[in-house]
Amino acid sequence: MxxxxxxxxxxxxxxxxxxxxxxxxxxxGRCSNLELAQRVHLSPSACLRRVKTLExxxxxxxxxxxxxxxxxxxxxxxxxxxxxxxxxxxxxxxFEQAVLDQPEILxxxxxxxxxxxxxxxxxxxxxxxxxxxxxxxxxxxxxARVNSMLVLRxxxxxxxxxxx
Numbered sequence: 335m336x337x338x339x340x341x342x343x344x345x346x347x348x349x350x351x352x353x354x355x356x357x358x359x360x361x362x363g364r365c366s367n368l369e370l371a372q373r374v375h376l377s378p379s380a381c382l383r384r385v386k387t388l389e390x391x392x393x394x395x396x397x398x399x400x401x402x403x404x405x406x407x408x409x410x411x412x413x414x415x416x417x418x419x420x421x422x423x424x425x426x427x428x429f430e431q432a433v434l435d436q437p438e439i440l441x442x443x444x445x446x447x448x449x450x451x452x453x454x455x456x457x458x459x460x461x462x463x464x465x466x467x468x469x470x471x472x473x474x475x476x477x478a479r480v481n482s483m484l485v486l487r488x489x490x491x492x493x494x495x496x497x498x
Contacts, residue, residue: 348393351376353497355384356393360494363397400493408456410463411485414471416451419478428475438470 348356354374358365365373371381388394403409418425426444433442433453441454453471457463463484471480 348497352384352388352393355381355388356497357494359385359394403456407458410457410459411488412455412457412463412466412482413485414453414455414480414482415449416453416471416474416480417478418450418476420476421450425476429477432474436470436474438466 351374355370358370358373367382367385368378370385371378374381376384385394403411418429429451430442430444433439433451438455439453440456441452443452444450445452455466455470457466463482467480467482471477
């Protein structure tokens with residue numbers, strides 16, 4: 335990897351080895367450095383340097399554990415479109431700050447088109463879904479209306495970004 339500045343991570347030029355390291359870490363972020371080095375055909379010290387460079391450049395943002403929603407009783411998933419009463423800057427800022435303060439909201443995207451935001455959350459059952467709508471979504475500042483789409487079955491879900 336040529337670019338080592340976190341500020342310029344979006345300009346990073348990844349070589350084939352960097353991409354191989356990233357593919358392996360996206361599949362198994364807990365693999366040991368020795369195992370990773372073997373998978374990408376590097377010495378452990380060279381592999382560790384590469385990973386550290388990718389971390390320092392901001393290409394690797396963080397490491398997390400992905401939970402099984404069913405195992406923790408949150409098997410329902412909803413994608414909810416939110417429209418605000420106004421898109422004045424103060425209203426947007428208040429809404430977005432309130433979203434950041436809500437642990438139930440997993441993702442929130444400001445979107446182009448006829449809608450303002452797309453939110454994702456998980457829920458236990460119908461009562462929990464109703465509670466989330468009533469006590470979380472509808473209490474966010476400036477919300478005019480919400481439209482939820484409930485997931486019946488997930489065909490594909492990945493956290494891995496494609497690497498060219």
